[in-house]
Amino acid sequence: xxxxxxxxxxxxxxxxxxxxxxxxxxxxxxxxxxxxxxxxxxxxxxxxxxxxxxxxxxxxxxxxxxxxxxxxxxxxxxxxxxxxxxxxxxxxxxxxxxxxxxxxxxxxxxxxxxxxxxxxxxxxxxxxxxxxxxxxxxxxxxxxxxxxxxxxxxxxxxxxxxxxxxxxxxxxxxxxxxxxxxxxxxxxxxxxxxxxxxxxxxxxxxxxxxxxxxxxxxxxxxxxxxxxxxxxxxxxxxxxxxxxxxxxxxxxxxxxxxxxxxxxxxxxxxxxxxxxxxxxxxxxxxxxxxxxxxxxxxxxxxxxxxxxxxxxxxxxxxxxxxxxxxxxxxxxxxxxxxxxxxxxxxxxxxxxxxxxxxxxxxxxxxxxxxxxxxxxxxxxxxxxxxxxxxx
Numbered sequence: 279x280x281x282x283x284x285x286x287x288x289x290x291x292x293x294x295x296x297x298x299x300x301x302x303x304x305x306x307x308x309x310x311x312x313x314x315x316x317x318x319x320x321x322x323x324x325x326x327x328x329x330x331x332x333x334x335x336x337x338x339x340x341x342x343x344x345x346x347x348x349x350x351x352x353x354x355x356x357x358x359x360x361x362x363x364x365x366x367x368x369x370x371x372x373x374x375x376x377x378x379x380x381x382x383x384x385x386x387x388x389x390x391x392x393x394x395x396x397x398x399x400x401x402x403x404x405x406x407x408x409x410x411x412x413x414x415x416x417x418x419x420x421x422x423x424x425x426x427x428x429x430x431x432x433x434x435x436x437x438x439x440x441x442x443x444x445x446x447x448x449x450x451x452x453x454x455x456x457x458x459x460x461x462x463x464x465x466x467x468x469x470x471x472x473x474x475x476x477x478x479x480x481x482x483x484x485x486x487x488x489x490x491x492x493x494x495x496x497x498x499x500x501x502x503x504x505x506x507x508x509x510x511x512x513x514x515x516x517x518x519x520x521x522x523x524x525x526x527x528x529x530x531x532x533x534x535x536x537x538x539x540x541x542x543x544x545x546x547x548x549x550x551x552x553x554x555x556x557x558x559x560x561x562x563x564x565x566x567x568x569x570x571x572x573x574x575x576x577x578x579x580x581x582x583x584x585x586x587x588x589x590x591x592x593x594x595x596x597x598x599x600x601x602x603x604x605x606x607x608x609x610x611x612x613x614x615x616x617x618x619x620x621x622x623x624x625x626x627x628x629x630x631x632x633x634x635x636x637x638x639x640x641x642x643x644x645x646x647x648x649x650x651x652x653x654x655x656x657x658x659x660x661x662x663x664x665x666x667x668x669x
Contacts, residue, residue, distance in 0.1 A: 355521035362507045367424040378418035379492035382411045386494045411453035426476040431601040434632050443476035452601040456569035465495030467571030471605035483604030483625035503612035510613035530615030530642045533582025534562040537573040540587045547590035553652045574606050578613045584641035595635035616646040620653050
């Protein structure tokens with residue numbers, strides 16, 4: 279299999295999974311691309327993204343009597359997005375990111391992880407596959423023509439992608455979360471959030487118009503949520519390279535499953551130690567992979583559970599609000615779950631610096647209540663009965 283990597287601005291190829299699916303994108307750059315051309319089935323990347331036979335649109339009336347087209351299981355990514363939003367610019371951007379995720383999946387499966395290539399500006403080790411994922415995502419955003427600014431955890435400065443500020447978007451992403459466990463063949467993933475306009479400072483996670491993650495494991499999936507529609511939606515990458523809608527999640531229920539990150543913090547954070555002790559005594563099932571993407575994704579897929587990553591005086595916050603915490607918070611809350619930094623939803627935290635970091639928990643309502651009560655003595659969420667770790 280061959281892959282091509284080049285700048286779309288120079289009329290060459292975005293990397294693709296195989297020669298069978300290679301698609302030339304040699305059209306000259308334009309600030310006003312023709313959507314009638316680019317959004318036809320099979321035209322966005324030179325190939326059809328249809329997977330299942332087109333199902334008939336289901337139309338229902340909302341409380342405001344407006345007609346809404348229902349997205350269905352079995353839809354292709356293009357069909358789903360076309361039904362889900364009237365914003366053609368957002369459709370284009372999400373399709374381009376889906377193409378990049380498809381290529382990253384292939385490169386992760388074939389990556390040689392014998393050592394690190396370099397160190398990023400935060401001082402984190404960077405595997406070679408990190409850099410490739412980073413490059414592919416920037417190229418995809420540039421090619422979308424509707425990204426004004428982009429910023430990644432590996433390149434934490436605003437990069438001008440050439441798109442419009444009015445009607446365009448700014449995107450923050452973690453190109454390969456969990457890259458240090460690629461060599462052990464654990465599941466890893468990509469995280470990104472999409473904000474309207476040209477700002478990534480002074481915004482909150484609640485301002486996002488979309489967020490998504492790509493999960494590269496035994497299956498490759500593209501999990502996304504859009505501001506305009508309820509639920510968080512999973513797309514499966516099929517053998518032929520197409521994305522198929524396979525699951526909707528609209529409710530996160532109660533269930534004894536926990537993923538405790540940063541356990542070293544229990545050494546000098548007695549409240550966190552107390553919470554972990556509760557999970558063990560209450561016979562919760564431990565489901566922790568060491569990767570944030572699969573640990574959060576399992577809450578959405580299993581529709582239950584709790585993920586925690588708590589700080590202490592000696593174990594400082596590592597998770598970045600803009601690149602990881604806010605986009606995943608958007609996915610969890612759109613799926614019917616809750617997020618918390620201990621005192622508030624992570625979606626309500628204002629991004630003041632690109633490198634803002636925080637502790638976080640994602641999960642069902644009662645689990646977040648327990649988290650907040652145990653760490654800080656009270657919860658902003660109302661509970662029918664006490665659920666603190668002393669129970």
